[in-house]
Amino acid sequence: MAEAVRHDKTARQLRMLSDALDSGRLGPVRRMVHTLAPAEIGNLLESLPPDKRMVVWGLVDPEDDGEVLVHVGDEVRESLIADMDQDELVAAVEDLDIDDLADLVEDLPGTVIDQLLHSMDRENRERLEQVLSYPEDTAGRLMNPDVVTVRADTTVDVVLRFLRLRGELPEHTDHLYVVNRRHQLIGWVALxxxxxxxxxxxxxxxIDDELESLHVDTSAEQVARQFSDNDWVSAPVVDDGNVLLGRITIDDVVDIIREQAEHQALGAAGLDEDEDLFSPIRRAVRGRVVWLGINLLTAFLAAAVIGQFDATIEQIVALAVLMPIVAGIGGNAAVQVLTLMVRGIALGQVGASNASILLWKELRVALINGLLIGALVGAVALLWFGSWPLSLVIAAALVVNFCSAALAGVLLPLLLKRMRIDPAVAGTVVVTAVTDVMGFFSFLGLATVILLH
Amino acid sequence: MAEAVRHDKTARQLRMLSDALDSGRLGPVRRMVHTLAPAEIGNLLESLPPDKRMVVWGLVDPEDDGEVLVHVGDEVRESLIADMDQDELVAAVEDLDIDDLADLVEDLPGTVIDQLLHSMDRENRERLEQVLSYPEDTAGRLMNPDVVTVRADTTVDVVLRFLRLRGELPEHTDHLYVVNRRHQLIGWVALxxxxxxxxxxxxxxxIDDELESLHVDTSAEQVARQFSDNDWVSAPVVDDGNVLLGRITIDDVVDIIREQAEHQALGAAGLDEDEDLFSPIRRAVRGRVVWLGINLLTAFLAAAVIGQFDATIEQIVALAVLMPIVAGIGGNAAVQVLTLMVRGIALGQVGASNASILLWKELRVALINGLLIGALVGAVALLWFGSWPLSLVIAAALVVNFCSAALAGVLLPLLLKRMRIDPAVAGTVVVTAVTDVMGFFSFLGLATVILLH
Incomplete structure (x- = not known):
């Protein structure tokens, strides 16, 4: 149900838009685009093939151009930027918030960056340079230096008068920061x-001085976790000396959380999160073939194991028929354990202190599942090939492979993590390599020993 | 890097805690627990085996008990609730916000619910009943009825005086809602x-009357999408007659987004998102064995295909060695296409209007990748078995299976979607069933036709 509503709305928009584009009536398209938020326009542009995308891009209100560029993936962004001339681009991006500009600036042509820096006032230029001086995916890069500060030795009334003079506050301001003369953060006051x-x-x-602040080096992931654990709307960013540098707001954190989820889902299939639905063929091929090559290596490894038993297979061809079952189900079981481990690691719930308890639990689950599935497959094999020994061999091989799956599923993600390889991305390849090899080896090995004598 | 910081912090806490628990020194554990936010305590409890979990649960400040219960998965929640007596439970949950209480209430024992309803004042009881009357995963269920409203025919000064009289505002109040005499929403005023x-x-x-409101029936998924597209901190919920019912705040939306991401990641491996790291063996077995059974069916299907070619394999045993490569790499390619499609469908970017363009693009990518990987595997097969015809057969089968992968990867998620089955959950099983069957069939079929004559 939930899915359906969403799907219906966007799919309807998409179909309307597509029809209007096909018929060449651009008026309705322009009107429709003008009712959308920049993020929605970005989503729409990503769903269009390149030719239609450029037509719609031309119809976007120039005031929204900058915000739309912030909200599309790198590949689509590149194509949209390539379509704009220098003055258009400068006009589009010069009014963006510093944090958004910092996100965008590396994709802009050098000449545009020069013109942009010239058109900014000194304060903003310095702020942009400061934000850009921090590594990507840290609090420093995510923060907006535009903050409202007050002193401690004053009253509500004075602050209200100061705010009325100041006028508009930065977006999502829910706190004012209290600083001392050296701009060190003392605490904050809720609006x-x-x-x-x-x-x-x-x-x-x-003054509430209990809330924590974020150090400028904090990783984006940790920033997201702190926001969601503490239900923050905004949080201050400080340096080593507790000097207030800027603030991070929840809207950017929501984007981080979405990107992390995408990164995990796409990374597990060896895809780059910036791969666009309509990426040029050459880029799509290049992006995927490396991953397929890595998987190919593990496939050859499994083939080499089978190759060791060619004499056995030649005598009992039923082994060739059944062997993919042992390897395949073992792979499924391993991916289940891996997925639980990856989640636990990401949440910080799994570490050296509880790994052995988890391993023991997973081994018992594997033993039971292996016996259940083994009995089932053994029964089918008996009906199919009418051989008791063959049926016992496949059941035993399944139990062995379920236990390999549990071992690989628990231990390999921890090992990858220690090697600083993201288990969410590399996990599936390595655990299924283990279950393929162990599946073929245990089944064909047991068959050689038991059935050929 | 990003991962490392997070991991280090929580892993350190976990190890300290674990050591302290082992040594029986509960003082340090209590002190540590008291410095954590309820969500962090929840995370910690989930990472502990049942016996230690109960010890730590006993050390949590009773004031935090309710919030912690809100922040743990269903399984862990059940075990924590089972550990509390009725009065403790009522005390823990009676001060929760209505939306959190609504989230929790179904997990509480009937006697506790009765006592709770008795202890609430009439207004809150009615609010709770109203929220519970909406289906799960809709805006009505997520909203908090506690909102601050003002009239349009007044001034800032009057409103400020009203707020000073009223005192504390609901959490994350960034707007006051302007309603008419019939409590219909006219617009809102930013703090x-x-x-x-x-x-x-x-x-x-x-009054800003441009911002949209959420209808009470809006799906949770759509709510999350609207918040992130529009950078909202809170949004009003209205009924058909535009009567203001409550508001949804960003902290709950962040939880929804996290849960959706988890649901996708775990669902793809056939796991329930409430499966707990330390689930009892019996529950873990039951949760996983169904999924393994479904995968087993597809594995038997593939085995049946191989069984059709047993005579061929008997003559050329190299086929048995190489066949898992064709099926396996085809499966990897299909999962790549599927993953892109699932993301596109979730974002509403893929529909009937662009499916054929996508299919055509994916077929071209598949052809090129198939030729590249086919050439590579063919070359290795030639070196290994020294047979040109075998090498050509495996290369051709790979090209065929890459094209099957593209077809299955694009079309099956759309078909599943239309059948109201979540492609993020069921997609992998069905597309790899296709690539297994087609991989074995094309390779063994081509071998039978070409190599045996």
Whole structure:
């Protein structure tokens, strides 16, 4: 149900748009595009083949151009930027927030960056340079240096008067930061307190100094985790000396969480998260063939194992028929264990202290599942080939392979993690390599020993 | 890097905790637990084996008990609830927000629910009943009925005085809702405007009526999408008559997004998202064996295909050695296409209007990848077995199977979607069934026709 509603709405928009484009009536398309938020326009552009995408891009309100560029993947972004001339691009991006601009700037042509830096005032230029000086995927790169600060030795009334003079606040401002003369963070005051407390209340009394701040080097992943664990809307970023550098807001954190989820889902299939639905063929081929090559190596490894038993297969051809079952189901079982482990590792729930308890639990689950599935497959094999010994061999091989699956599923992600390889990306290849090799080896090996004598 | 920081912090906590528990020194454990946010405590409890989990649960500040229960998976929640007596439970949950309480209430024993309803005042009881009357995973169930409303015919000054009288605002209040006498939503006023505008400004002038509201039936998925597309911190929920019912806040949306990502990752391996790292063996077995059984069916299908060619394999045993390569790599290629499609469908980017363009693109990618991988495998097969015809047969079978992978990867998720089956969950099984069958059939079939004559 949930899926259906969503699907219906966007699919309908897409079909309407597609029809309108085909008929050449651009008026309705323009009107429709103008009702959408920049992120929705970005989503729409990503769903269109390159030729239609460029037509729709030309119809987007130039005021939205910059925000749309922020909200599309790298590949689509490149194609949209290539379609704009220098002045258009500068106009599109110069009013973006510093954090969005920092996200975009590396994809802009050098001449545009030069013109952009010239058109910015000194303060903003320095802020941009500061943000860009931090590594990607850290709090420093995600923060917006535009913050509102107040002093502790004043009252609600004075702060309200200061805010009325100042005018508009940065988006998603839910706190004002209290700093000392050296711009060190002392604490913060909720906007909510400013509107509910008596005007005469000293700011001192409202300061909340219990909330944590984020160090500028904190990883994006850790930033996301802290926001969701603490239900923050915004959080201050400070340096080693506790000097306030900027703030991170929840909207950017939501984007990080979405990107992490995509990265995991696509990475597990060996895909780059920037691969676009309509990537040029050459790029799609290049992006995928490396992954297929890695999988090919493990496939050859499994083939080499089978090759050791060619004499056995020649005598009992039923082994060739049944062997993919042993390897395949073992792979499924291993991926189940792996998936639980990857989640546990990502949440910080799995470590050296509980790995052995988990392994023991998974081995017992594997033994039971192996016996259940082994009995079932053994029974089918008996009906099919009418051989009791063959049936016992495949059942035994399945039990062995389920246990290999549990061992590989628990231990390999921990090992990959220690080798600083992301188990969410590399895990499936390595665990199924183990279950393929062990599946063929245990089945054909047992068959050679038991059936040929 | 990013991973490492996170991992180190939690793993360290976990190890410290584990050591302290082993040594029986509960003081340090209690102190550590008291510094954590409820969501972090929940995460910690999930990472502990049942016996240690119960010890730590006993050390949690009773004030945090309710929030911790909100933040753990169903299985762990059940075990924690079973450990509490009725009065403790009522005390733990009675101060929760209505939306959190609604999330929890179905897991509580009937007697606790009765006592709870008795202890609540009438207004809150009615609110809880209203929220519970909406289906799970809809805006109605996610909303909190606790909202602050103002009238349009007043001024900033009057509203500020009203707020000072009212006192504390609901968490994450960034807007006040403007309603008419029949409680219909007219628009809303940003807290930011209240603190930056002149006290004499009429509320009328500050009303933003452009922002959308959420209908009470909106699916949770659509709610999440709208929040992230529009960068909202909160959004009002209305009924058919535009009457304001409550509001949804970003912290709950972040939880939805995380749960969706988990559901996808775990669903793809046939796991339930509530499976706990330390689930009892019996439950883990039951949860997984069904999925293995489904995969077993497809494995038997593939075996049946091989069985048709037993005479061929008997004559050329090299076929048995090489056949898993054709099926396996085809499966990897299909999962790549499937993963892109599943993402496109979830984002609403793929529909009937562009499916044929995508299919055509994927077929061309498949042809090129098939030729590249086919040439490579063919060359290895030639070196290994020294047979040109065998080498050509495996190369041709790989090209055929890559094209099957593209067809299955593009078309099957669309078909599953139309059958209202989640392609993120069922996709891998069905596409790899196709590539297994087609891989064995094309390779062994071509070998029978070409090599045996």
């Amino acid at each position: 909510q307190d400013l509107v509910t407390r008596d005007p005469g209340t000293p700011i001192n009394q409202l | 930011q405007d209240l603190v930056t505008r002149d006290p004499g400004t009429p509320i009328n002038q500050l």
